Amino acid sequence: MSNLVLFKKNLQKHPFHLVDPSPWPFVGSMFAFSCTISAVLYFHMFEIGSNLLVCNFCFLLILMFLWWRDVVRESTYEGYHTGLVQQGLRYGILLFIISEIFFFVAFFWAFFHSSISPAIEIGSIWPPKGIQVLNPWDIPFVNTLILLLSGCTVTWTHHAMISNLKTQVVISLSFTIILAIIFTLFQAYEYNMADFRLADGIYGSTFYMATGFHGFHVLIGTISLFICLVRLLNYQLTREHHFGFESSAWYWHFVDVVWLFLFVSIYWWGGI
The missing domain is CATH 1.10.287.70 (Helix Hairpins)
Incomplete structure (x- = not known):
């Protein structure tokens, strides 16, 4: 200094x-x-x-x-970044996550508005005629298991960091990043195999907007966790000062919960 x-x-x-x-x-x-x-x-x-x-x-x-x-x-x-400053930063990330929740509420609102009472223009049925929906128990279910496992590994990372177990922190955080990359690759493969696109009516629009923005959030979370891993290897995160990782972990849990709602509402219920 x-x-x-x-x-x-x-x-x-x-x-x-x-x-x-x-x-x-x-x-x-x-x-x-x-x-x-x-x-x-x-x-x-x-x-x-x-x-x-x-x-x-x-x-x-x-x-x-x-x-x-x-x-x-x-x-x-x-x-x-004193203790009081870190407390203010925690309030800030919580408010940011709340704003992200309302961001996704808009997409869920559009999806349920169109699916619960389908308009006559799409044949008064949901999914609209001509849309071949994805099987929720194929790639979407595998991705659900992957994200849930990544939520467990990022929690393991947090507890290991508090306990000052650096080896476990590196291993668990690396597992989380690898799982996040696998999820993104599966999502890209699913998009490539889908028979409908963003321009295919209200179903394609709501599906790709909701799942696509979730995928973008997964990408941002992956980058953030990778930066935390680099900082950890450079001895910049300690058991007392690790708000950068803590905010990334909260963000990652938010991504997990949003995906659960996406899987149940859009893939499972919305594809029946």
Whole structure:
């Protein structure tokens, strides 16, 4: 820790972290807005839409790396994440997960609105005529078992970290990441084998929007857990300071629960 940081901490008479001015919130919002605009151009089949989307997304990933690097430095090397700061961060991740719950509520609402009372335009039946639904006891059931097992391994990781058992933490966290990758590969294979697409009416729209965004959340959770593994191997996570992993574990349990609702409502009940 540098002398300047020690001097600033000695002057600070409270446990809160006053963040230094940072360009990342403004730059991040600009790239997020650019990603949205380029996605709209891509959906409307503009020639530059796909190239713009890929470029903006790559810049957004670079920005995320730089921003997280600053947060890791503030937490690990500068000691700004006190107990009170970590408590505030826990409230923040809980509110974020609640907002994600309402995000998925919109998709479930659209699905049940269309399936419980099918419109005459789709023949007043559900699934609509011509849609060959996926067998819920095939890949979806296997993926359910995989996610439930990954929830067990990430809980094992948390308990091992609290008990300061680093070897078990590395093994269990690696198992979680491997299971997450297997889930994503199975999901991609299922999409490739499906006989319907996003444009195939209300069933295709609600199915791919709900399961696709869940798959995107699985991808984000996998990246977050992988970053935790790298930080763990670099001795940046301890039994007292591991909020980065704790938030990732909460997020992963949220992903597990959402998938259970997806499996029961969309794959099982909605495919009857």
